[in-house]
Amino acid sequence: MYILKVLVEHSSYQLDRTFDYLSNDYVETGCRVSIPFGRQKIIGYVTECYQTDKTKHQLEEEKGFRYSFIIQIIDQKPLLNKELQELAKYMAKQTLSTRISCLQCMLPIQLKPKSQKTVGIKYEKVISFIKEIPLKTPKQQEALNYIKEHPLLPVKDCPYSLVVLNNIEKQGAIQIIQQEVYRDPYHENIQQNDFPLTPMQQKVVNEILLCHDFQTYLLHGVTGSGKTEVYLQLSRHIIEQGKTVLMMVPEIALTPMMVAAFKSRFGKQVAILHSKLSSGERYDEYRRIVEDEVKIVVGARSAVFAPLEKIGLIIMDEEHDASYKQESNPRYLTSQIARWRGKYHECPVVLGSATPSLESYSRALKGVYHLCSLPKRINQKPLPTIEMIDMVEEIKHHNYDLLSNKMKTKIQETLDKNEQVMLLLNKRGYASYMRCLSCDEVLKCPHCDVSLTYHKDSKTMRCHYCDYQIPFIKKCSHCGSTNVKLIGSGTQKIEEYLENNFLNARVIRYDVDSTRKKDGHHELLKRFENQEANILVGTQMIAKGLNFENVTFVGVINADLSLNIPDFRANERTYQLLEQVSGRSGRGKKQGTVMIQTYNPDHFVLQCVKNHDYQMFYKKEMEIRQLAKYPPYCYLISVLVQGKKEEEVIWNAKQMKEYLKKQLPHVGVLGPAPCTIYKMSDIYRQRMTLKVTKTDHLYETLQMMMDYYNKKGKVNVICDFNPYTTL
Missing domain, CATH: 3.40.50.300 (P-loop containing nucleotide triphosphate hydrolases)
Incomplete structure (x- = not known):
């Protein structure tokens, strides 16, 4: 008999430990087993297996609790190798997560411990040629000759009927067998040799x-x-x-x-x-x-x-x-x-x-x-030339359009030369929000502290955080007035504008909404590469890694969007986004140009982008980081406190701050303060930010705090050791 130590499928902190079960058979570490857990039948993950000479009764008397036998061994081979099992332990410690959640993130969905999905090996019927023999009819002989020339031919691809094939099989000339089919996610077959290196x-x-x-x-x-x-x-x-x-x-x-x-x-x-x-x-x-x-x-x-x-x-x-x-x-x-x-x-x-x-x-x-x-x-191709367009000057000249006059001219010139254009606007949807001009009310998501975005293709007002959506009605929900206006611009609006205002414009919109289907990304990029369209307009998804030799002009419609986000990385993110999207221009034989529309053209980030000067950006941004003591001059840890009752979230967050200041006097604690989006999916959110230069007792203190509050169940505490967002 064997004792198994099993991690259960529930990824709650209260159950983040192994439970002992009995098995008559040896089970390799890393295999899944079906186990009884209270009144439930669930799946667990074996972390240890060792033999015992004692009976079930002796074990129960010695340990003081009842043992259960596993119901079934699911895997004959471990799902994860020794390296990945060790990695899961490391991740759990580094991220203060449960081990089961670390194991789950490593596996395809149908192999995760709790998965009930039955996706498995795919088979198809194929025809296997056995031997040449005289057959009863000329038709059968013709079919056999065809099969002989096409080894392991799928039955569905055979031009002869199933009746003919069955008769040939009965005579012993062929055999219809099941063969595994590999589901190939990439269907193209292009062969290319190495290019000589510079x-x-x-x-x-x-x-x-x-x-x-x-x-x-x-x-x-x-x-x-x-x-x-x-x-x-x-x-x-x-x-x-x-x-x-x-x-x-x-x-x-x-x-x-x-x-x-x-x-x-x-x-x-x-x-x-x-x-x-x-x-x-x-x-x-x-x-x-x-x-x-x-x-x-x-x-x-x-x-x-x-x-x-x-x-x-x-x-x-x-x-x-x-x-x-x-x-x-x-x-x-x-x-x-x-x-x-x-x-x-x-x-x-x-x-x-x-x-x-x-x-x-x-x-x-x-x-x-x-x-x-x-x-x-x-x-030795030159980097593209970059021009800053001051939108304040455009407004002074009574141009309230989405695009500056210079950018309009440049786009049309590029299209007339049969070259391609890429335009970046890092905001999806058609309009940012709907405002009532009578009572000044903005239509908001009832579950999140954000306005709803108008999507014209589906005629809905949609929340980009919880995906709540309602049909678009040109009427104020607060006062009933029909005097409402859609404010702001997203990629859908730019797409419509381009199609209506430029000769021979063939536009592809590339954002989360247009690439939802399985091969959406690949199909849209292939169409643009084949020059079925001459303008690609999209969000930050178009900024990196794309290589189209016929793109000679890149336009950025609103560079200030990311520059004004309340995040210490806003400057860095903006520089990276603009430099990357600029690099999509002029990758072929022709010189590339870039225009960036902004209300703040003298900002040092934009000037560094204009001059392609990463070194200058690095120097100035590091000076700011050093003064404010932000990474890389310290570690930054985000402590998120969230719950359904606002007063409990606020009170518990204050208690946590007192605890952290007492236990970690060498750590700077900023907050608690409401998150940028205070309510998300009916959950209220407060955040503390820890500035850490010494990690003494840090993990132990945060682990104890998370265990205490998460087990109480009134609020949920999440510690993030690499916060990339302040939302």
């Missing part, structure tokens, strides 16, 4: 290949400098050494292009992992990785948990991107996980970006990371 690219590749243990490299290369080709060449060398490569991009929007680049070089050796795959595709890709059928995994944030063995290289493209931060439990930072895995496998980790995060760049300058630079575009 001397600077070759220098970077050589430097990284000399590394035979764990090192972190920051690859700082301007937009269009050929970072992707460096990744491809490095990957080829690593595969030739018999090792595997983990390649990550920050968003699904960028995955198709990176997948295309890797698939064109390495074909079936590449697996894809991201959330837009169907359950079946994700399951098949995961099995291919586990069964060592692939050498490279390309994917978004969750791909960092790919169960690869013998990893020889980990790459994070656009390492600065906020999408690499998981905003739900467990709140991990992908670069931390990547570096942990790099250390485990003793392999280099490459962080690539044209606009590195200040934390990464400061580490590189201190020698914690190795800095590699690609300061010029390939083939």
Whole structure:
């Protein structure tokens, strides 16, 4: 008989421990089992299994509680290898999360402990040729000849009827069998050879290949400098050494292009992992990785948990991107996980970006990371020229339009030359909100402390936080007046404006709403690449990683949107966004130009963007960070207190502050204060921000505080060690 230590599927803090069960059979660590839990039958995850000579009765007398036997062993092989099981323990400690939530985030949905999904191996009927024999009819003989020329032909693709096939099978010439079908999420088959590297690219590749243990490299290369080709060449060398490569991009929007680049070089050796795959595709890709059928995994944030063995290289493209931060439990930072895995496998980790995060760049300058630079575009192509358009001057000249006169002229000139345009407006929907001109009321979400956004395509007013929506009615819900006005502009409004105001404009809108369906990202980008459209208008999704040689003009419609967000990273985010989107222009043979509309053209961030001067931006922003003692001059920890009763949230947040000041006198505690969005999905939210320079007793204190308040159940406390947002 065996004693199993089992983590149960509930990810509440009260149950974040193992429970003992009995089994007549040995169960490997990492397998799922079905267990009785109170009156429920649930699924658990085995963390330990050891043999005992004692009977159930003896164990119960010794321990003082009743033992139950497991109901069923679900997996014959462990779902996660030893490395990922160790990683789950590390994550739980670092993020103050439950172990089960860390394990769950590593698995495809149908393999998670609590999953009831039955997606499995897909089969189809195929015809297997056995032998040549004389058949009864000419039709049967004709069919047999066809089958002989098409081995393992799917029955559905056979031009002969099932009656004919069954008769041939009865005579013993063929056999109809079930064969596993691989659900391929990528259908294109493009073969492409390596491009010759420039001397600077070759220098970077050589430097990284000399590394035979764990090192972190920051690859700082301007937009269009050929970072992707460096990744491809490095990957080829690593595969030739018999090792595997983990390649990550920050968003699904960028995955198709990176997948295309890797698939064109390495074909079936590449697996894809991201959330837009169907359950079946994700399951098949995961099995291919586990069964060592692939050498490279390309994917978004969750791909960092790919169960690869013998990893020889980990790459994070656009390492600065906020999408690499998981905003739900467990709140991990992908670069931390990547570096942990790099250390485990003793392999280099490459962080690539044209606009590195200040934390990464400061580490590189201190020698914690190795800095590699690609300061010029390939083939000596110049960076695009950037012009700031002062919208205050436009208003003085009575232009109240969405676009400045200069930008309108430039867009039309570009279209007339059969070149393409990209326009950035980092706000989706049609209009930002609806205001009543009679009573000044703004239509708000009843569940969140935000206004509803108008979406013209669905004629709805929608909340972008809880997805509450109501039909659009041109009438004030407060006073009944029909004197209402839609205020502000989103990507839908810009799309309509462009189609109505420019000759020969063929517009594609690229945002969360237009890319909801499974292959939405890939289809829209393919259409733009094939020049079925000449204007691509979108949110920040268009700013990174896209490479269209015919794009010669990029316009930014409102650069001040991200600059005025109440977040200490607002300057950094704005610089990164504008520099990245500027880099989409002039990547082909023609010179690119960029126009940025702003009400504050003299702001130092915009001037640094105009001059493509990352060094100046870094210097000035670091001075501000040092004065205010923000990262990288301290660690920042967000403590979020939330609950359904406002007074309980406020009172408990104040109590927590007193506790933290007493237990951690060396830590600065800012707040508590209402979050920028105070109420979200009927939950009231207060936030404290901890500025930490010494971590003595920090984890223990926060863990005790979270355990105490979360077990009480009146409020929920979340600690985030890498806060990327102040919402």
